[in-house]
Amino acid sequence: MDNEMKLAVLIDAENISGAYIDIILSEANGIGDVIYKRIYGNWTTSQMASWKNTILDNAIQPIQQYSNTTKKNSSDSALIIDAMDLLYQNNLDGFCIVSSDSDFTRLASRLRESQKYVIGMGESKTPRSFISACNKFLYLDVLLTQTQETTVEEEEHTALAPKTCISHMDKSVPSHTDDIINEFSPDTTSGKDIKTIKQALIKLTEENSDDNGWIFSGTLGNLLNKQFSDFDVRNFGYKKFVPFIESLKMFEVNTITDTKNETVKHNYFRLKPLPRQRSHMIHRRNNRNK
Known part of the structure; x- marks a missing residue:
């Protein structure tokens, strides 16, 4: 356990759906020991309401960031500043940045320049620049689909007769x-x-x-x-x-x-x-x- 990678999971709530939370935390915990779990957004808006129970159930720390002007995502800046603060504390081995936004490309590159392992998580629409800046990038929509298909297959295997199951496996x-x-x-x-x-x-x-x-x-x-x-x-x-x-x-x-x-x-x-x-x-x- 002492040699396990220490991670910070930083989530851009305004860019990522709460439907992915189980996958996000499962993947992060599989890579290392998650020390920090923080999520960024303007929690006064109605679009953030879907995250409320998810945050409470998974003990994620919400970071409030008001939008100073319309059509500007100030949460990105808050996430970046926090990431740099955590970097200089020098007790982390890696960062998990959860977003499909290319604005985090430079942050990922900067963290890697400091010899930190960077895992990106986002949807298939994520720009190539952010993907390439990470050590490892995971497509949340692909993983969610795989999880749903596995669940359906398991239910089918339970319900179907052995002969039909063999045909499915072949x-x-x-x-x-x-x-x-x-x-x-x-x-x-x-x-x-x-x-x-x-x-x-x-x-x-x-x-x-x-x-x-x-x-x-x-x-x-x-x-x-x-x-x-x-x-x-x-x-x-x-x-x-x-x-x-x-x-x-x-x-x-x-x-x-x-x-x-x-x-x-x-x-x-x-x-x-x-x-x-x-x-x-x-x-x-x-x-x-x-």
């Missing part, structure tokens, strides 16, 4: 991936665009694999996360990295059981030959057999 991965591709518009810099991720996986594997082309799954995952702050297997409907990689059907998989602990598995990936390469290899093999 749903092919390619069609699942196609659904994800159609759901999100292509973005060559986005960690939620499947084509971009595939291209990155090829490049990272070719550059970092051993002499036989194998790369450890943990190494590949870390490299991908460093390249795309918003990469998360849950963006594509998966809970773990290895099943996601296997679903792409781009890699050979070698699973090794740990000699000291048989419950621990080490997964290694190697790119499969391209169709043209496979044809060439078969042609060469047939010539040798003549």
